[in-house]
Amino acid sequence: MNWDSVKRDFKRYLQLERNLSENSIDAYLNDVQKLEAYCSFKRVSLESVDTRFLQQFLMFVNEYHISPFTQARLLSGLKTFFSFLQLEYERKDHPAQLLESPRLSRKMPSVLNIQEIDALIAAIDLSTPEGTRNKAILEMLYGCGLRVSELVQLKLSNLFLDVEFIKVEGKGNKERLIPIGEQAIKYLKIYLDEIRRQMPIQIGNEDIVFLNRRGKQLTRVMIFLIIKDLARKIGLNKSISPHTFRHSFASHLVEGGADLRAVQDMLGHESITTTEIYTHVDRDYLQSIITQYHPRS
Structure with missing residues (x-):
């Protein structure tokens, strides 16, 4: 088997059969490229890769002190790859099938309190x-x-502000409707009416909501930089990212008594167990309240 043709077919399989996002596809292909490089280093063909060889590969990768989460994701990518080879290339064995993922502890997401969110938003220079x-x-x-x-x-075409909903395309191109509150509607309309309407918009970006000064779609990196800059301005000593706002959204809903299934739908989680992590955040919050205010603590 030729690595280049196999990777090309694997990418097509992930796009068409699995309907994965571009970020997920890139992650899977990166896993396969790591295995390809190790096979080249050891002078082993793809057909000759067996379970023992994969164990050696994972031990080699582990020497670089990667996290258990990264190891588990790498192994998941390899399992998907060899399942693909069985399906499309009629490979008889599945050398990754019996390999066990490292035991993972559930990491509590970092969240912001309402005062911190208000401080970040207040630090924005509205004169520009x-x-x-x-x-x-x-x-x-x-x-x-x-x-x-x-x-x-x-997309502009997915804004239904008159009924206070937006439609988004999540992981795997799955669409979902999300309610949007008064504050978000207010400032979104101000941006659309006063800023975006005056911009020279580049071809292909006509339906995109958030644009840079040149009229092109913002990048993910730009959003990270905006948030990091605001955190620096207010002296916030937390490691935050755009995802921190998502975690805070969910955590504050759960703290306020929102139904977990409703939160799951709004976040677009396939499994309720992913959403349940915010009940742990809520318990941590309650524990901190007891520790801080109870006379026997």
Whole structure:
């Protein structure tokens, strides 16, 4: 088997059969490229790869002190790859099938309290067009719990502000409706009416909501930089990202008594167990309240 043709077919399989996002496809292909490089180093053909060889490969990767989460994701990618080889290339064995993932502890997401979110938004310079746009961005991230990819790909044609809903395309191109609150609607309309309407929009970006000063779709990196800069301005000593607003959105809903199934639908989680992590955040919050205020603590 030729590595280049196999990788090309694997990418097509992930796009058409699995319907994965570009980010997920890139991650899977990166896993396969790591295995390809190791096979080349050991002078082993893809047909000759067996379970023992994969164990050696994983031990080699582990020497670089990668996290258990990264190891588990790598193994998941390899299992998908060899399942593909069985399906499309009629490979008889599945050398990754019996390999066990490292035991993972559930990591609590970092969240912001309402005062920190208010402080970040208040630090935005509203005297500039970018500031008006950035305020709308933060209100959308926190008010709708969007992933950063969903935010930058948000379309004008998917805004239903008169009924207070937006439609987003999540992982695997799955669409979902999310309610949008008054604050987010207010600042989104200000941005659309006062800033975006005056911009020279480049071809292909006519339906994109959030644009840079040149009229092109914002990148994920740009959203990260906007948030990091605001955190620096207010002296926030937390490691935050656009996803922190999503975590905060969910955590504050759960703290307020929202139904977990409703939160799951709004976040676009396939499994309720992914959403349940926010009940742990809520318990941590309650524990901190007892520790801080109970006379026997």
